[in-house]
Amino acid sequence: MVVDDERSMREFLAIMLGKNGYRVETVARGEEALERIGRSLFDLVITDLSMPGMDGLEVLKRVKDVSPTTAVVLITAYATTESAVEAMKLGAFDYVIKPFKVDELNIIIRNALEKRRLLDENRLLRRELVSRFGFSNLVGHSPAMLAVYDMIRKVQDTHTNVLITGESGTGKELVARAIHYNGTRKDFPFVAVNCGAIPENLIESELFGHKRGAFTGAVTSKPGLFQTAEGGTVLLDEIAEMPINTQVKLLRALQERTFKNLGGVEDIHVNVRVIAATNRDLAEEVRCGRFREDLYYRLNVIQIHLPPLRERMEDLPLLADHFLSKFIAEYQKPLTGIHADAMRVLMSHDYPGNVRELANILERAVALEPGDEIRLSSLPPNLVSSGDTASSRMTFEFPEEGIDLDAALAALERQFLLQALERSGGVKKRAAELLRISFRSMRYRLDKHGIEAGDDDTSA
Ligand SMILES: Nc1ncnc2c1ncn2[C@@H]1O[C@H](COP(=O)(O)OP(=O)(O)OP(=O)(O)O)[C@@H](O)[C@H]1O
Ligand SMILES: [Mg+2]
Numbered sequence: 001m002v003v004d005d006e007r008s009m010r011e012f013l014a015i016m017l018g019k020n021g022y023r024v025e026t027v028a029r030g031e032e033a034l035e036r037i038g039r040s041l042f043d044l045v046i047t048d049l050s051m052p053g054m055d056g057l058e059v060l061k062r063v064k065d066v067s068p069t070t071a072v073v074l075i076t077a078y079a080t081t082e083s084a085v086e087a088m089k090l091g092a093f094d095y096v097i098k099p100f101k102v103d104e105l106n107i108i109i110r111n112a113l114e115k116r117r118l119l120d121e122n123r124l125l126r127r128e129l130v131s132r133f134g135f136s137n138l139v140g141h142s143p144a145m146l147a148v149y150d151m152i153r154k155v156q157d158t159h160t161n162v163l164i165t166g167e168s169g170t171g172k173e174l175v176a177r178a179i180h181y182n183g184t185r186k187d188f189p190f191v192a193v194n195c196g197a198i199p200e201n202l203i204e205s206e207l208f209g210h211k212r213g214a215f216t217g218a219v220t221s222k223p224g225l226f227q228t229a230e231g232g233t234v235l236l237d238e239i240a241e242m243p244i245n246t247q248v249k250l251l252r253a254l255q256e257r258t259f260k261n262l263g264g265v266e267d268i269h270v271n272v273r274v275i276a277a278t279n280r281d282l283a284e285e286v287r288c289g290r291f292r293e294d295l296y297y298r299l300n301v302i303q304i305h306l307p308p309l310r311e312r313m314e315d316l317p318l319l320a321d322h323f324l325s326k327f328i329a330e331y332q333k334p335l336t337g338i339h340a341d342a343m344r345v346l347m348s349h350d351y352p353g354n355v356r357e358l359a360n361i362l363e364r365a366v367a368l369e370p371g372d373e374i375r376l377s378s379l380p381p382n383l384v385s386s387g388d389t390a391s392s393r394m395t396f397e398f399p400e401e402g403i404d405l406d407a408a409l410a411a412l413e414r415q416f417l418l419q420a421l422e423r424s425g426g427v428k429k430r431a432a433e434l435l436r437i438s439f440r441s442m443r444y445r446l447d448k449h450g451i452e453a454g455d456d457d458t459s460a
Pocket of ligand 2: 172173237
């Protein structure tokens with residue numbers, strides 16, 4: 001789309017672009033440009049900078065608001081560096097000064113469209129990767145995840161109970177949903193209940209329902225989750241938190257396939273598949289007497305274990321791509337990918353919060369990143385400082401007999417000071433920069449170690 005108040009310019013550009021095989025629309029006013037952009041998708045907007053009414057910078061800003069991936073090129077006769085800088089800051093692809101050479105504008109247009117094409121291609125590739133190496137909404141192609149997909153396929157059409165284990169944030173709920181939505185029960189409800197989040201005195205009525213007057217406060221009857229989920233799946237999340245008394249009732253319901261509402265008399269038939277999930281070691285809970293052994297065996301007919309992310313780091317690039325496309329779409333940001341430095345830091349973190357932590361890191365990065373790639377500066381500071389820096393890679397053989405820490409650090413400091421001075425050709429100010437310390441601190445440390453380093457060269 002060409003936006004210019006000057007008719008001759010509109011006509012010239014329309015002819016030139018048309019000759020090069022582009023489809024062109026021309027408008028005389030910024031307001032009209034925005035109206036059309038709201039209605040259909042444009043790859044490129046070429047706009048004059050100074051126009052009556054809405055000017056080119058305003059057009060640029062508003063186009064980026066509604067259509068962030070549309071490239072914008074500004075044209076102006078009144079070139080000022082400020083407006084050029086302003087335009088680039090607002091996300092213009094480039095800036096052309098009138099009078100311009102046709103070839104010059106052509107190259108800019110070609111580059112702008114090429115970049116846009118790459119953005120689209122990236123997005124498509126990413127989507128394809130995810131569908132090729134994922135299962136339902138699960139992403140990952142590590143042997144561990146492939147084994148998980150296998151297990152899901154094996155159990156999805158059966159009625160057996162499944163126990164899903166794994167640290168927090170490893171995707172236990174996602175696996176439970178995959179089992180439900182790929183299986184024969186998919187047209188019936190999937191109901192998840194977090195046993196750790198419901199007060200102890202309410203959990204039974206939540207699961208099994210109650211009749212009016214069953215307890216103080218039960219002013220109406222209410223069906224339990226096992227009734228709500230009839231025909232479908234119940235996910236008992238954080239099962240280790242279930243009170244012992246409730247465990248007894250749950251066991252009976254699972255064994256006899258019937259239960260009663262609290263305060264009710266008639267037996268209600270249960271036709272639900274039960275999936276339980278926990279981030280605890282349930283066998284250990286059994287040993288400690290906090291979890292009933294008979295219920296444990298009843299729930300643990302088939303176990304699916306999700307290993308922590310740090311043990312399957314080969315999944316990280318795919319997961320990162322997956323979350324990147326998701327958040328790019330959500331935040332409408334024209335990002336092409338993750339810079340190699342940032343990727344290195346992401347790969348060297350050990351993710352105590354697992355996949356959920358990675359997702360949060362990437363959401364933050366997409367929201368903060370001003371450029372077209374996720375860079376180090378958009379990652380959380382604690383990640384970057386603990387990441388793969390030269391200092392964190394330094395290793396040292398610890399002596400059998402132990403070490404005098406202060407003396408060892410002093411010796412190390414002395415060596416670093418000397419090496420930095422050597423690298424800087426004796427220029428103290430430069431050496432201080434190499435060591436990321438102030439000039440004052442440099443002088444103090446040189447004094448401390450009695451290192452002679454010529455005159456102070458503050459002027460250098
Ligand atoms: N393999 C995966 N592929 C894509 N997204 C994943 C994967 N694993 C986890 N996630 C995402 O990570 C987040 C956490 O997953 P989920 O809630 O399933 O974890 P969880 O194991 O149930 O954690 P918690 O024990 O804390 O409840 C969700 O946003 C989920 O979509
Ligand atoms: Mg969960």
